[in-house]
Amino acid sequence: MNKPQRPLGANTFTLATTFATTLAVSLLLASPAAQAAVSADEAAQLKGRLTPLGAEKAGNKDNSIPAWTGGLTQAPAGYKNGSPRPDPFAGEKPTLTINAKNMAAHAERLSDGVQALMKKYPDFSIEVYPSHRSAAAPQWVYDNTLRNATRAKTIEGGYGVEGAYGGIPFPIPKDGYEAIWNQRLAWRGGNFSMPMRVWVVTGDGQRSMASGGVQTIRQAYYDPAGSLEKFDGYYQYGKLVVDAPGSKAGEAILALDGVSDAAPRGLWQYLVGQRRVRKAPSVAYDTPDSVTSGIGLFDEAFTLFGPIDKHELKLVGKKELYIPYNNNRAANAKVDELVTPHTLNPAQVRWELHRVWEVEATLASGKRHVIPKRRYYLDEDSWQIVLFDGWDAKGQLWHTNYSLMLTAPDIPAVTNVVMWGGYDLQTGAYYLNMSSNELPRQYEVKPTIPRSFFSPEALSNEGSR
Template sequence: MMQTAKHSLLVAALLAGAMSAQAAVTAEEAAKLKTSLTPMGAEKAGNKEGTIPPWEGGLAKATPGYKNGDARPDLYPNEKPILSINAKNMAQHADKLTDGVQALMKKYPDFRIDVYPTHRTAAAPQSVYDNTFKNATRAKTIEGGYGMEGAFGGTPFPIPKDGYEAMWNQRTAWRGGNFAMPMRVWVVTSDGKRTMASGGTQTIRQAFYDKDGSAEKFDGYYQYGKLVVNAPGSKAGEAILALDGVSDAAPRGLWQYLVGQRRVRKAPSVAYDTPDSVTSGIGLFDEAFTLFGPIDKHELKLVGKKEIYIPYNNNRAASARIEDLVTPNTLNPAQVRWELHRVWEVEATLAAGKRHVVPKRKYYIDEDSWQIALFDGWDAKGQLWRTNYALMLTAPDIPAVSNVVLWGGYDMQTGAYYLNMASNELPKQYEVQPPIPRSFFSAESLSSEGAR
């Protein structure tokens, strides 16, 4: 009898703990989104040193003369770096540098980061703010944190309680709704040789933000993505289609068209630690867009918030000539803008019974946009192996800040690196699209677009 009672108490405690972990924030907590926090959940105030300014609405008005699809102009062309950090002085700034950035400085004496004044440019439409406020008290994680429910049209967890909530914010972060862009992928080998690994068009529909949608209508698929490759000739015609959902009720869909096979096939291997063919295998598929696909092989811990230097407001880099930006060893430091921002640090550790070639990662998520700016990965021996980045683009015309333009990674062991989703020197940049029909993201459409 006593054994049964103890068992019942244990079950009750576990259930209570599970419910607590899944519970949305209270109305009192959510009210902070209209006072001390921004509508997306960041601290509205600046830091006490004045090196991070207060958020005052971000940039939400297009530059005069801007047309959809144009390259966004450098927003601060006359600003000069206030600080440059390299291997010689990095120890003085180590508390604001990630492990990966410090490793690059140690490995390449010429590598530096030029730090500019901080501008909190992140903004979103009012509808996103309104839905974020609603989500705060209705969104919940499910399936051990790897799924969620009750959210639509805004940041799901603007006041996150754990790493799972923070990563759901990144996955569903506002980036413009529907957009497309011509892109190229550049890889640089350890001997400094630069080549184009892939070129094509990337199209994304953030169904989570459909204007005619709602939490009640939402079918569980937060994003559809299609990549159609047109270069180099050996890859022309290849295509990848991905449908990503918020829970097991909306299972992930992956299809691939390979010219040699002349057919569309399901592609479950386009995930996790499979080498990414789009980057000639330098990157891994779950490193794409800084996070692509499920992350259920790792347990996620919300370490907390900190101030670090991250790439930000990199409109100038997005318009640079490739030969000026993609240089031997690293991206050209003179073309990349870094700023001091507050980020959420999330640590991913390999879960028991799971396998992954990168058993530990640290992600750094911008508090204003809820997007990953930097992340590092360690191998099974505990050696820093990979350091990845996103050169955050600011698009006041949308308005949004986006990390799905100009992202890539360094292999610290081989010395190779890559830059993905680069529209530099191409006729259009990140272009907002009208509503894209669901049929565009089907296996049938993949076949017709990929065939040549």
């Protein structure tokens, strides 16, 4: 959807109107719709000062954030695809614990949401470990990122993109729209599936399983056999088939997401009670997410799901922040050990200091959303959202969301589409989604999944079994 442009005014040909027209055209050229790709000279930084995906290669001044040296790219000996991945840093101990008592001394490196949790729950803390820049991608993704840098541009007021394929579209971003497209088109391993469970915890600390099933995603944008010329505009296909609890077994959701209006979003849902597939346009924006028993919103799924055109996006800049990272240990923990009353168990969650891009989303003129303001934090090495906070119409912090970031050197990648969730700071409820804890399989890379698997007809067959 295009952002509305300000009219140029009356047609009276005067010096004043000429100036106004010139100013309006200048503003239009500076808008996301007219954002040009970077020059070849700028793109050359991806082979020197910057990593191949656009992060700062150097560490910070005191080396508490180390230099990027290529990430983790070797699978552990004997590792088999889809098996739970071991913790690559199992022998390390926390170097710092931050809680309500000492958070003021570390406030500049804490998100508002993390500080709010510390204030609300005195026993909540974060355990900070040595930082490891483990994010990596295959060389062909790096090569495509370099090509994208000089050819990709945003369109449709920033809500669409063209000229990008097979890599980060804007490794040297100029605005918030480009940064968010980097998140949408981040490298997570191409195609995957995994069994998953959704755990919800009520304000009084009672835990239950809200949903369980199998999630399958095809990142068509990262088909190594594809190309920009062959790309049809649909960057991702996703299917969730629910198998638990019994009252929900058989339900299914299918989503097709595109990079522009030329590839319109498709959403279908299979409900057992209706025994038919129907289009589900309401599975978007601020509709309560049924998969999380309504604690989260649909556009909070996977840290960002579906259109975001109700908000305008501003690139605030880069900062150092404590974020969840390299959380393979949490992925292998027992549910009782991880999903505890009020918050995830601090002893199971690993936090590290990393540089992040901060993007602020504010409600666009004439739009409605129950969360009119959000602040996203994107990991500079992978471009994936790790934390984000949301404020209500009264300006009160309401939702704080997270991804624990799984490290998969066998791919190689780090990914934020497993072990993500959110806290409702007003009710005290929270949830953990895409959890494979205590399940035999984990995030499993798949070969190219046929397009026919992601059709409404296939959805009907899956749901009615």
